Amino acid sequence: MLLSGLCRHRRHVYHFFCFLLCTVFFNTAAASAAKHIPSLDNYFKETLNTRSGLPHNTINAITQTPDGYMWFGTWEGVARYNGREFRIFDRNPQTGLPDVGVRTFHLDKHNVLWIGGARGGLVKVQDGQWQAFPPFGELINRLFMDNQDRLWVATEGQGLYMQDATGKRTHFTLDDGLPSLQIHSLQQDANGLLWVGTANGLVYLDAQLQIQPVAADEFNGVPIFALELNHQAALLVGTERGLYLAQPSQSKPLTLLDNVPVSAILQENSDILWIGTIDRGLLRLHNGITESLDMRQGLPNNRILALLKDKEGNLWVGTNGGIFRLRDAPFNTMTTEVGLAGNYTRALLSHSNGCMYVGSSRGLTRICNGAFSIIDLTAVSVGQSVLSLAEGPDQTVLVGTYADGLIELQHDQIRRHYDTGNGLPANEVRAILPLGNGQMWVGTSNGVSLIKDDGILSLGVADGLPSSFVVSLFQTPDQRIFIGTGNGVAVYENEQLRTLNIAAYDDAHYAFGMTYDAPVNILWITTDRGLMAYHLASNDIQIIGRAQGMPFDKIFELVQDQQGSFWISSNRGILRLNRSHALALLAGKRSSLSVELYGESDGMISSQANGGSAKAGALHHDGSVWFATSMGVTRVQPERLQQFAEIAPPVVIEKVHVDGQALPLGSPVNLVAGSNRLEISYAGLGFVMSGRIQYRTKLEGFDRDWVTRGTANTAEYTNLPPGEYRFLVSASYPDGEWSKQEAVYTFTLLPHLWQRWWFKFAIILLLTTLSIIAVRWRMSSLRHTEQRLRKLVAEQTTELQLLARQDALTGLANRRAFDEELQHEYQRAQRNNTTLCLALIDVDHFKRVNDQLSHAVGDEVLKRLAEVLKQQCRTVDLLARWGGEEFVVLLPDTSLQDASEVCERLRHKVEKLNFTDLAADLHITISIGLTTNNKLELPQLLVSADKALYNAKKLGRNRLALADNTR
Known part of the structure; x- marks a missing residue:
């Protein structure tokens, strides 16, 4: 038996071998035909190294965590990649690594990432948090978490460790049955047995954790670098001598690769196996076919250390020269490496026979069902430089060359040849347009020709062409022939040429290509100023250029795919834009376009597409879009691109x-x-x-x-x-x-x-309180103001009333006030039958004072007299200025005798006054007329007093005279 030790424990492992071991290399033809596997040449290849941001070019380990990050273990730390940039984790307090050297990763079933490396460093990363464990003291080569959550640690020189969930460690050495203390690989099979690849053979641990040897010559004394389970859970063993499949029913393992040092194994699916080697690059086994990829095809180094297929199907390869990635990119580029005649391609023809013809500077290539054939043109074209292609009658292929005219091929054989020797104006043929009647237009560098059965008609600048350099031709459904040149577009109709003034649109000159859009009856013209829409019904032209969203001016060829997108070639890559958006822009329903630009990062070897010859782009029968570029022919499958987007x-x-x-x-x-x-x-x-x-x-x-x-x-x-x-x-x-x-x-x-809310609330409360206080204060202030105003008004009213009843000069009551008081006292005296006396006083010779001494002295005299008279009157008496130099005194409840005494006192006091301060000889006296209410009505009272005053003056002045009614 192959595994003598394993047979001793057959009860534990019987089910591991209870199936017919069929490898990925022996699947049925029906299964393999169900899925087309592209060759390694058709993958997009990309290398990432220290120039890209890696800390070291040796990639020891690769994994992808559930969040999507790619992780790479290097001798200078862990590099985490997000598709744009690397983030480096090295020895620091965050990671807890004892050394920057990282050798291995293991992602367990709990999505915990375990990291092992130099100096026995062991850490785990979970939810972005790093946790370090006590180091093992020796380089860790491999980590593996078994189905019982036990972590197995393979070291470089200390054997094997097992760490359980509590952190307890068990050490396995030579004494326990290990053939070597150098452990390279670990794997657990479906029955729970742990397989251990050492520097000196293969062993496994049984259910009792006893080490059992594997007695197979292919494994004895041989380093076991890689262990992997295939799609049927059978054990694949990669050794220094080759790749093997363990077969319990056979005495020998099945040899899959012989004399190839295997360092890494990746089972992609049921029929693809990737193999990394120590010095021979990358291998792929598929249906018994082995393909290889090494430094000659772009691999940065032939030593492979790690392999991983990510969630999107990208293959990541860890080498000694950096990361190598194979991916099914949007674009796939074919070059001379896969069979093209030349890399500088210029023209494409999707033929009705299902083949794609590619014209290049080195010749013509036919691609049929993935097979490349170079068509020999040397019989008529020594240089075999192809500029243009078209399909002629009876599936012929029309080939326009750079220096040898036009060649017609049938079944890859030259049928006809046209050049300047038989009527073409030039041998440089850049555009070909076969007509349905057997005729064809040929665009050259010196005009355009119509080849007919009876001869060749050539047209040039003299005939109305805007330029003799013709680069494109197109026939519209209404039989008009559009001729694109290096200086505009001409239309051939009814055997006449007319010119379209495309220069009026942003000074466009070159018309590189033309594509008819039948549903809208538009001829799309690619120019050196963007995309032009020629409306065949109205002959109107619209342009979609930089102002509308085109990233640059010059575009070459437009191809409409089956999903409603325009693909347009240019010197800077391939553009994709939505056809409906372009039509909406023409209709004024959009102001600009959203354009996607594809280039070298999308699978093109060179983003420079070629133009100036027809046709430089083509839609193939399988829906793929092809373009001629300066480095091969590139194609994109829009439907596949949509799958990427999903x-x-x-x-x-x-x-x-x-x-x-x-x-x-x-x-x-x-x-x-x-x-x-x-x-x-x-x-x-x-x-x-x-x-x-x-x-x-x-x-x-x-x-x-x-x-x-x-x-x-x-x-x-x-x-x-x-x-x-x-x-x-x-x-x-x-x-x-x-x-x-x-x-x-x-x-x-x-x-x-x-x-903060409470602060705002407090502020609102404070403001409210202050507002209330302010309102109350304002109201109080208004009340006080009102009261003050009322008081002031009252005072002013009183003052006005007083002023209205007071003499301004003397301050005594005026005549108005006296009249009111006289009436009041007269009525009271009448009611009470009491005596009311009235004295009328006049200043003697007062006119002389005014005339001789001035009115100012006279006024002062009057003020002093008023003050003296007021002092001498009783409190019940009313003294008033009657007018001019006259005063009047009202004496209520006063007898005539008492009144006479008062009047005499007044007269005597005035007579004694000293006015020498006003004038040296100034002497003032007064005359007084006194009357009572005896037998007199009110109006007669003043008349009676005035008569008495007159008598006093008549009798010599400075005296008191009594009225007649007093007798």
């Missing part, structure tokens, strides 16, 4: 910065009050078209809807108000579905003291 890449948040300071990625997070500038960086973890991943974000609490970010992977916010926020980001490939699971970051922007 895979939404996962998205992660990578960095959060506030005002330049990094924040932890765990959320929720509180941002300090006053935080102004928030930057959130994120990444879509897709690797098929990583540079084309689109993003959209939404900041709940700020954005009302999703914000489209394009390919920008940073969102920035400034001056956010305080509050709770939830940032979401999702990713997609162009025209694809958005990732179903958004990356989320939750944070709270704390308010300043003055922004």
Whole structure:
């Protein structure tokens, strides 16, 4: 038997061998035919090394974590890749690694990433957190978590360790049955047996953890570098001598590869096996066919250390020269390496026989069902430089050459040949247009020719062509012939040429290609100023150029695919734009176009497509779009591109910065009050078209809807108000579905003291209180003001009333006040039958005072007299100025005798006054007329007093005279 030790434990492993071992190399033909596997030459190849950001070019380990990140173990630390850039984790407090050298990864069933490396360093990464374990002291070559959650650690010189869930370690050495202390590989089979590949053979541990040898000559004393289970759970063993399949029913393992040192094994699916070798590069076994890829085909180094197929189907290869990636890119480029006659391709023809013809500077190639055939043209074209292609009658192939005219092929044999010797104006043929009647137009560098049965008609500048350099030809359904030249477009109709003035549209000159769009009856013309739409019904021209979204001026060939997209070639890559959007722009329903540009990162070896000859692009019968480039012919399968887009890449948040300071990625997070500038960086973890991943974000609490970010992977916010926020980001490939699971970051922007709710409430309460106080104060103030105003008004009213009843000069009551008081006292005296006396006083010779001494002295005399008279009157008496130099005194309840005494006292007091301060000889006296109410009515009272005053003056002045009624 193959495994003598294994047979001793057959009860434990019987089911491991209870199936017929059929490898991926012996599947049925029907199974293999169900899926087309492209050759290694058809994959897009890409290398990443230290120039790309890796810390070291030796890639010891590769894995992909569930979040989508790619991880690479190197001798200078761990490199995590998001499709754009690497993040390096080396020896630091975060990782806990005792040394930067990393040798192996293991992703267990709990999605925990285990990392082992130099100095026996062991760490695990879970949910972004690193946890270090006590080192093992020797380089760790492999890690493996078995189905009982026991971690097995293979070391370089200390044998094998087993660490259980509690951290307890069990050590296996030579004494336990290991053939060597150098352990290279570990694997567990479906029955739970742990297989151990050492530097000196293969062993396994049984259910009792006893080491059992494997007695097979192919494994004895041989380093076992790789162990893998195939699609049927059978054990694949990679050794220094080859690749083997263990067969319990046979005495010998099945040899799959002999004399090939195998370092890594990857079972992709039921019929593909990838094999990494120590010095012979990468191998692929498929249906018994072995393909190889080494440094001659672009592999950075022939030593393969690790293999991984990611979730999108990319193959990652770890070598001594960096990371090598094979992927099914959107574009696939074919060159001389796969059978093209030349790499500088110029013309394409999708033939009705199902083949694609490719014209290049080195000849003509036919591609049929993946087979390449070079057609010999040397009989008439020594250089075999092909410029143009077309299909003629009876499936003939028309070939326009650079220097040898036009060649007609039938069944790959030259049938006819046209050049300047038999009528062409030039041997440089850049465009061919066969007509249905057996005729054909030929565009050359010296005009255009119509080849007919009876001869050749040539037209040039003299006949109305805008230029003799013809690069494109097209016949519209209404039989018009459009001729594209280096200086405009001519139309041949009714045997006449007319010119289209395309120069009026942004000074366009070259018309490189023409494509008819039947549903809208538009002829699309690719020019050196963008895409022109010629409306055949109206003869109107519209242009879609830089102003409408074209990234550059010069475009060569337009191909419409079966999904409704335009593919356009240029010197800078291949453009794709939506046909319906282009038509909407022409109709004025859109202002610009969204254009996707594909280039070297998408599978093209060179982004420079060729133009200036027809046709430089073609739609093949399988729906693929082909373009001629300066480095081979490239093709894209739009339907396959749509399949890429249907895979939404996962998205992660990578960095959060506030005002330049990094924040932890765990959320929720509180941002300090006053935080102004928030930057959130994120990444879509897709690797098929990583540079084309689109993003959209939404900041709940700020954005009302999703914000489209394009390919920008940073969102920035400034001056956010305080509050709770939830940032979401999702990713997609162009025209694809958005990732179903958004990356989320939750944070709270704390308010300043003055922004807190209770502070605002307190401020509102304070303002309300202050407002109430202010209102009350204002009302009180208004009341006080009102009262003050009322008092003032009253005072002023009183003052006005007083002024109205007071003499301005003397301050005594005026005549109005005296009249009112006289009436009041007269009535009272009448009611009470009491005596009311009235004295009328006049200043003697007062006119002399005014005339001789001035009115000012006279006024002063009057004021002094008034003051003296007021002092001498009783409190019950009313003294008033009657007018001029006259005064009047009302004496209520006063007898005539008492009144006479008062009057005499007044007269006597005035007579004694000293006025020498006013004038040296000034002497003042008064005359008084006194009357009572005896027998007199009110009006007669003043008349009676005045008569008495007159008598006093008549009798010599300075005296008192009594009225007649007093007797």
